[in-house]
């Protein structure tokens with residue numbers, strides 16, 4: 296069973312406050328980059344893995360998606376998503392990404408924002424996603440960048456507390472990392488960029504886009520503190536499509 300850290304009350308409240316105030320990298324960087332990588336959503340059947348509060352599900356429907364299935368391991372996140380959603384074409388399921396087993400070709404697009412770095416067995420998950428897409432169906436996801444997950448100790452700082460460097464270490468050693476975010480003991484999984492990409496290719500996906508997005512200029516003007524994200528990549532974004540025989 297995966298860790299269900301978003302269900303821990305202190306973590307949940309901290310994360311909810313962060314997202315409500317949008318003080319993190321999500322609004323300034325990850326959300327715009329992921330949305331820019333999307334195909335036309337009109338008529339698509341969409342699966343969102345690690346859907347959180349359902350922001351993407353509601354966005355996809357506002358862009359004409361036929362239906363959205365939001366999956367999340369946290370009952371708290373799913374409960375909040377249901378409160379925020381009034382749409383019979385959005386279904387929220389409580390379950391883990393590791394266990395997805397939808398019928399073949401159930402979805403035209405599978406999306407995941409900042410959740411797959413919590414998944415241990417990435418290779419099996421990629422095969423399951425491949426199976427639930429038709430040929431040319433797309434898989435688009437973001438994760439915490441491997442430069443950040445490799446050695447998640449945060450910035451080194453000078454005597455005044457100013458960030459000096461992001462210490463990269465143990466990059467080629469994949470596997471679990473224990474980190475602190477709101478609370479101690481948050482488990483994430485580090486994989487190299489090579490593993491993220493080659494696993495997709497081996498499963499029969501074609502890579503359409505690899506992004507390492509920076510905060511958009513308007514957010515940098517508004518919140519100069521976000522410029523720290525110009526010093527190391529915060530997010531890795533991958534967009535792939537299931538290869539058809541004529542590809």
Ligand SMILES: C[S@@+](CC[C@H](N)C(=O)[O-])C[C@H]1O[C@@H](n2cnc3c(N)ncnc32)[C@H](O)[C@@H]1O
Nearest residue numbers: 297301345346347367368369391392408410413
């Ligand atoms: C950083 S939040 C992102 C939420 C949402 N995708 C967004 O961008 O607003 C990560 C989400 O992934 C969920 N999650 C983490 N590990 C999971 C797993 N193994 N299976 C399903 N959901 C998971 C968490 O409960 C949380 O809601």
